[in-house]
Amino acid sequence: MGHCRTRRLAACVVLLAAVAAHGIAGTVSGYVEETATPGGTFAAAADWTAPSAAAAVVSKVAGGDPGYVRAGGSYHVYANVADQGNPAAGTASVNAGVGSLSTASSAAAATGSWTVGGLSYNWRSAALTAKAGLTDGSIGYSLTSTDSATPANARTQNFTTTADSTVPTGTAISSTNTPGGTVGRPEQGDTVVYTSSEPLEPISMLAGWSGAAIDVAATISDEPGTGDVLRVTTAAGEVPGTPVLLGRNDFVSKSRPITFGQTGTASTLTREGNVTTLVLGTPSATAATTGAAAQMRWSPSATVTDRAGNPMATTSVLEAANAVKEF
Numbered sequence: 619m620g621h622c623r624t625r626r627l628a629a630c631v632v633l634l635a636a637v638a639a640h641g642i643a644g645t646v647s648g649y650v651e652e653t654a655t656p657g658g659t660f661a662a663a664a665d666w667t668a669p670s671a672a673a674a675v676v677s678k679v680a681g682g683d684p685g686y687v688r689a690g691g692s693y694h695v696y697a698n699v700a701d702q703g704n705p706a707a708g709t710a711s712v713n714a715g716v717g718s719l720s721t722a723s724s725a726a727a728a729t730g731s732w733t734v735g736g737l738s739y740n741w742r743s744a745a746l747t748a749k750a751g752l753t754d755g756s757i758g759y760s761l762t763s764t765d766s767a768t769p770a771n772a773r774t775q776n777f778t779t780t781a782d783s784t785v786p787t788g789t790a791i792s793s794t795n796t797p798g799g800t801v802g803r804p805e806q807g808d809t810v811v812y813t814s815s816e817p818l819e820p821i822s823m824l825a826g827w828s829g830a831a832i833d834v835a836a837t838i839s840d841e842p843g844t845g846d847v848l849r850v851t852t853a854a855g856e857v858p859g860t861p862v863l864l865g866r867n868d869f870v871s872k873s874r875p876i877t878f879g880q881t882g883t884a885s886t887l888t889r890e891g892n893v894t895t896l897v898l899g900t901p902s903a904t905a906a907t908t909g910a911a912a913q914m915r916w917s918p919s920a921t922v923t924d925r926a927g928n929p930m931a932t933t934s935v936l937e938a939a940n941a942v943k944e945f
């Protein structure tokens with residue numbers, strides 16, 4: 619406390635009183651005042667710790683499920699970075715090392731506020747373009763976060779993302795009868811089950827959709843030349859990739875389509891893993907009960923993508939040959 623005696627007698631008196639009253643903690647607190655004095659003993663930086671990214675993720679520019687990138691696709695790197703120090707000087711820059719993903723080796727990020735996959739991020743790179751020749755699988759990238767202390771503290775952390783340039787395909791289509799329902803009659807609680815080769819991107823089917831159960835309507839109509847067709851709609855129109863030809867024309871009469879969930883209990887659509895399930899809601903009229911088995915045919919849409927943004931193959935999917943009565 620030698621310097622204290624020579625610099626500021628009044629402060630010393632207060633300090634000694636604080637020591638007497640509160641012990642060592644009071645002493646430390648008292649010296650904080652001195653650090654602001656030019657030439658003071660404790661003028662050295664109190665921040666010698668680099669910022670740290672608690673989370674980072676690669677997400678296609680279109681949004682939706684993060685963590686996947688396709689060859690030639692556009693993506694952002696998101697990071698949630700906080701500086702540390704006593705006090706923290708603040709994060710000055712975040713740079714993504716993306717040489718394994720893109721032609722450019724690094725990309726500067728800027729601050730902002732984003733929610734991706736339900737998590738918050740405060741730094742994001744500009745939109746970057748993935749290499750044309752990405753190989754499917756895990757690919758590493760890095761983040762270097764630097765604070766504004768003098769001298770600056772920097773930390774580099776490594777992360778991985780998944781490259782996926784494989785086109786998703788439809789693999790199966792089927793229906794189920796609700797427990798206690800009538801086999802062969804489409805009714806509330808019956809389902810249509812769309813199975814794909816990998817999880818589909820919910821936002822490519824419905825804007826803002828997470829994949830959790832969402833209210834929709836379904837319609838079965840007897841269309842000229844094709845017979846009974848099931849379609850899923852919302853106020854925004856038909857949900858792409860949902861039409862199913864039912865392989866018959868006896869569920870509904872021509873020009874008298876039946877809707878499910880337009881009023882009453884809504885139909886719902888849920889994406890869980892590789893399976894997207896439609897549950898029928900309240901019907902607008904009682905559908906006929908069919909007496910014979912048939913094979914449904916699903917018509918996937920290239921508007922629908924996988925999580926990396928690859929458009930779905932449009933090859934139609936015929937129900938398994940040992941089909942039973944639908945619904």
Ligand SMILES: [Ca+2]
Nearest residue numbers: 667702703765
């Ligand atoms: Ca720091």
Ligand SMILES: [Ca+2]
Nearest residue numbers: 782784785924
């Ligand atoms: Ca894929």
Ligand SMILES: [Ca+2]
Nearest residue numbers: 799800803945
């Ligand atoms: Ca049924």
